[in-house]
Amino acid sequence: MHAWPASEVPALPGQGRDLRIHDTATGGLVTLDPGPVARIYVCGITPYDATHMGHAATYNAFDLVQRVWLDTKRQVHYVQNVTDVDDPLLERAERDGVDWVALAEKETTLFREDMTALRMLPPRHYIGAVEAIPGIVPLVERLRELGAAYELEGDIYFSVESDPHFGEVSGLDAAAMRLLSAERGGDPDRPGKKNPLDPMLWMAAREGEPSWDGGSLGRGRPGWHIECVAIALDHLGMTFDVQGGGSDLAFPHHEMGASHAQVLTGEFPMAKAYVHAGMVALDGEKMSKSKGNLVFVSRLRQDGVDPAAIRLALLSHHYRADWEWTDQVLRDAQERLTRWRAAVSRPDGPPAESLVEEIREALSNDLDAPAALAAVDRWAALQQDQGGTDTGAPGVVSRAADALLGVAL
Template identity: 55%
Template sequence: MRAWKRPEIPQLPGQSGAPWLHDTATAALIEARPNDIARLYVCGITPYDATHLGHAATYLAFDTLQRVWLDAGYRVHYAQNVTDVDDPLLERAAATGVDWVVLAESQVDLFRTDMEALGIIPPNDYVAVTDVIDEIADAVAQLWDAGLAYPVPVEPAAAGVAEPTEPAGSDIYFDIEAAQHATSWRLGDESNLDPEAMLTLFAERGGDPDRPGKRHVLDPLLWRSARPSEPSWDSRVGAGRPGWHIECSVIALKELGTDFTVQGGGSDLIFPHHDMSAGHAAALSGHPLAGVYSHTGMVAYQGEKMSKSLGNLVLVSKLRAAGTDPRAIRLALLDQHYRTDWEWTDAHLRDAESRLAAWTAAFGATGAAGTGNAGRVVDQLRAALAADLDTPAALAIVDAAATVGVDDPALVALAADALLGVAL
C-alpha cells in the first residue's frame, strides 16, 4: 500500500545519542539503542473518522523518535498497518450506507494527506490487513498445528443461519494457557495489569469474555468464520477474516522480524492489543516481539477522551481547511509530553501560533543575531529529546533562545526542522 511523501529532513552538525524511552512492560526508562537498524512498528488506523488529534499526537510522537534516531546516525525501518477490515469499520459503513471498501479507501487517503501536511515521516512498509490475509491465515494454521488454537462453534442464530439445524462453522481462538506453557510469554507481561483490570479492558475493547465454549475468558479471537453479508476470504483455516491482534503480529514479524526495537501506539492499545500481539508473536516465532513497548497518552476534548464512539473529535483536516498552519498544529501537540493525558482547547492552538510567529521572527530568514550560543541550544535540544522525548522541554529551550537571540539563527532553524519537524 502507498504511504505518503517523505519530508526533507536536514542533517545537523554533530550527533545525538540513542534515546531513552519509558517502557510500559517494565515501567522503567530503557535505552532504545538499535544494534544496527532501528526497527519500529506503530499500530495504524482503523480507517474511519480520520485524522483526529489523538491520531496525530501518536504518530507525531513516533515521528519525533525517528528524528532522534536519524540524528544519532541510525537507519530506521518503520512499519505501520491499516486495519481496513474490522467490526467498527463495518458497523460505520452499514450505519452510513457506504460500502466498507469505499469508506476505508477514502479515509486512508485523508489520513495520508493529513500526515503529509503535518510533516510526519511515512512508514517504509505501509500494510493493509486485506493485503496479507493469506499470511495471517497461515499464521493461524501454524498456531492450530502447534496446539495453541482451538475452535469455538458459532451458534446458528449468531451466524445469521435461517434454519437452526444447519451447521454454522467455528471461530478460532488463541489458547492463552497453552501458549504460556509453550513459550516464555506471560499474559500481562506487556501491560502490568491485574486480572480484574484485564477482564474489564478486554470487555471494553472488543473482547468477548462471556463467549460460550472458550477455554479462558481472555482468549482472543484469531479467525472469525464467514457470516452472511460480511466480507470473508477463503483460506486454509476456512472462509472468514482475521481477528484484531493476530494482524499486527503477522505484519510486524513479516516486515521487521523478531525482537525489533520499539512497539508503539496509544495507551488504549496496551491491553489487550499489544499484550495479545506479543503473545501471538512469541508463539509464532519463539522470540519476544519488541525490546521496548512505548505508548502515548490520550487526548480529551470537552471533558471526555477524544474518541470515535463519543464523536468529540477535532480533525486535522478541518483545522487545515479553516486555514490553520500545520506547523502550528504540530507545535500545539509537541507542547504536551507524549505520555501524558491532556485536554485540547482552542488556547493550545493560539499559543502554538504565537510560538511559531516568535520562532520565525527570531530564526527565520530575517532573524538577527543575538547573545545566545546556537551550538549550545542544539546540544540542549538533543539532550531533552533523548530523555524520553521531552518535547515540552525542547520547545522551552527554543523559546528561551528566541527571547535573547543567538549567534547563528540559521543553525537553530535547522535544528527546529530536523528534530522537531518545524521548518522556519
C-alpha cells in the same frame, strides 16, 4: 498500499544521543541501543474517521522517535499497518450507507494528507490488513498445530495460557484485563471459550460481511491482533526495538500480539520496548470516535490553521501525558510559531550550538518535547531582547527545529 511522501530531514552538526524511553512492560526507562538499523512498528488507524488529534498526538510521538534515531546517524525501518477491515469500519459504512472499501480508501487518503501536512516521516512499509491476509492464514494454522489455538463454532481462538509470558506487557491482573477486553473489542463472556480472555484469530464468515479464503481455516477474516503480528514478523522479525501506539493499545492489542508472536517463534520478547502515548481529551472526556468529540486535523487545515502550529500544540505536551485539547492550546502554539519565525528571520543572532544540544538532551530523555520547546523559546527571547552577531545561528535553529521537532520555520 503506499504511504505518504517524506519531507527532507536536515543534517545537523555533531551527533545525536541514544534514546531513553519509558517501557510499559518494565514500568521504567530503558536505553535503546539499536544496531545500524533501528526497527519500529506503530499500530495504524482503522480508517473510518481520520485524523483526529488523538491520532495526531500518537503519530507525533513516534515521529520524534524516528528523528532521534536519524540524528544518531542510524537508518530507521518503520512499519505501520492500516486495519482496513474490522467491525467498527463495517458498522460505520452500514450506518452511512456507503461501501466499506470506499470508506476505508477515502479515510486512508485523508490520513496520508494529514500526515504529509504535519511532516510526519512515513513508514517504509505501510500495509493494510486485507493485503496481509495471505501471510496471516499460515500463522493461524501454525498456532493451531502448536496447540495454541482452538475452534469454537467455526471461529478460531488463541489460548492465552499457551504463552508463559502472557500479561507481562500490560502488567494487569485478570479482573482488569477482563473489563478492558469487553470494552476494547474482545468477547470475554462468550460461552465455550477456554479462557474469557482468549482473543479471536480468525472469524468465520458472517452473512453480509466480507470474507476471504482461509484455506484450512475456512472462509472468514482475521482477528485484530494477529494482523499486526503477521506484518511485524514479516517486515521486522522478532525482538525489534519499539512497539508503539496509544496507551489504550497496551491491553489487549499489544499484550495479545506479543503472546501470538512469542508462541509462534519460541522467542521472547516480541519488542525490546512497548511505548505508549497518552490520550487526548475534549470537554473533559477522552477524544474518541464512539463519543463523537473529535477535533480533526483536516478541519483545522481547512480553517487555515498552519500545520506547524498544530504540530507545536502536540509537542507542548509530553507524549505520555493525558491532556485536553482547547482553543487556548492552539492559540499558544500559533503565538509560539510566530515568535520562532520572527527570531529565525533575522540575519544573525545568539550562538545556537548549545541550543541544538539542549534539544537533543531533552528528546533523548523520554522524548521530553516540552523541554525542547522551552529551550527554543529561550533562544528566541534572547534574540528578541539582545540580538546577536552569529550570522549562522538563525539557520542552525531553523534546521534543528525541522530535523528534531518536525517544525518547518
